[in-house]
Amino acid sequence: MASPAEWEQAARAALPADVYDYIATGSGVEETLAGNDRAWHEVALRPRVLRDVSDVETATSVLGTPVASPVLVAPTGYHRLAHPDGEVATAKGTAEAGSLFVLSTRATASLDEVAAVAGPWWMQHYLLRDRDLTAEIVRGAVDAGARALVLTADTPYVATKARVGAVPVGPSVPRLVPAMETRDDEGTWQDPAVTFKDIGWLRELSGGLPVVVKGVLRGDDARACVDAGAAAVxxxxxxxxxxxxxxxxxxxLPQVRAAVGEACEVYVDGGIRTGRDVVRALALGATAAFVGRPALWALGTGGADGVRELLTSLQAEVAETLALCGCRSVSDVNADLAAVPPGRAMRG
Ligand SMILES: Cc1cc2nc3c(=O)[nH]c(=O)nc-3n(C[C@H](O)[C@H](O)[C@H](O)COP(=O)(O)O)c2cc1C
Structure with missing residues (x-):
């Protein structure tokens, strides 16, 4: 199976309709869902020629961890909805592809189960109203071997989705945080009072692990995250x-990169579906790009093997795109490689 679109089609046929809709949905009337895809397609690549691209290398690193390519796996909840092996299979397939996995607070597997099969992994945190419970999850993740903590900053409340109400997950499905097992829990757990100060709180609590702030869409916020001690945005x-x-x-993305300069790594996700999109992201200032739904489609259809195949084929597409752009490595990609529509800022 080649592309995320094909994985999605197969997953749509294989998964119950409410599970498919839960994964596919955006919020509101899905304006931003359409906008994410369109905005990547509007970035034109400006290939360089005559650069000897007989050897192309996709390997790179994030926060000092080597990865096979700049395509990594974003945190998404409830993987057991898509496959009986849940996050364990996703972590395994991701490790086999030489990529990095981010485990969600809303995972349906235990930290130990995931850590046993994972390659490098980070732990995503929602800061919960119950800070003692949050601290317990953070310590558990540190003990299990998480290499960084990801603070999701865009969810003070869970937004109303376009296509679904409650998450279609039954009470018998195991949870990373057993306290969050009630069916109607979405939205009642997260603390809406989180501020930049909590970046330092997390860092201290973890004994100094890097904190990545996820959900940043503005340059001034990105700068404030760095000033508050974030290792990456x-x-x-x-x-x-x-x-x-x-x-x-x-x-x-380019506005955020311009605001932080080279002070930290910058990641991006949202509608990344091809190796071309990944190279576009690098050109607009990203250190690496993450996929969310594509990993769930691949998991739902092919388990760990599906996730590995998805990531390997995206890596191959990144290599092909780099070569056709006249780049031998990820570090050859810069702002000069992309043209954006008039009026859209570049990275400065
Ligand atoms: C079904 C689903 C569940 C998600 N759960 C979480 C989550 O638990 N924590 C989080 O930080 N982001 C979560 N996200 C957002 C992803 O981390 C990521 O930002 C997004 O999926 C990227 O866009 P893409 O799906 O277009 O690749 C979720 C996304 C989806 C589709």
Missing amino acids: WVSNHGARQLDGAIPTAVA
């Missing part, structure tokens, strides 16, 4: 599942 609109009408990530 992640440009994301939660796959168009939070504020509908939010700026597409391909539009926000």
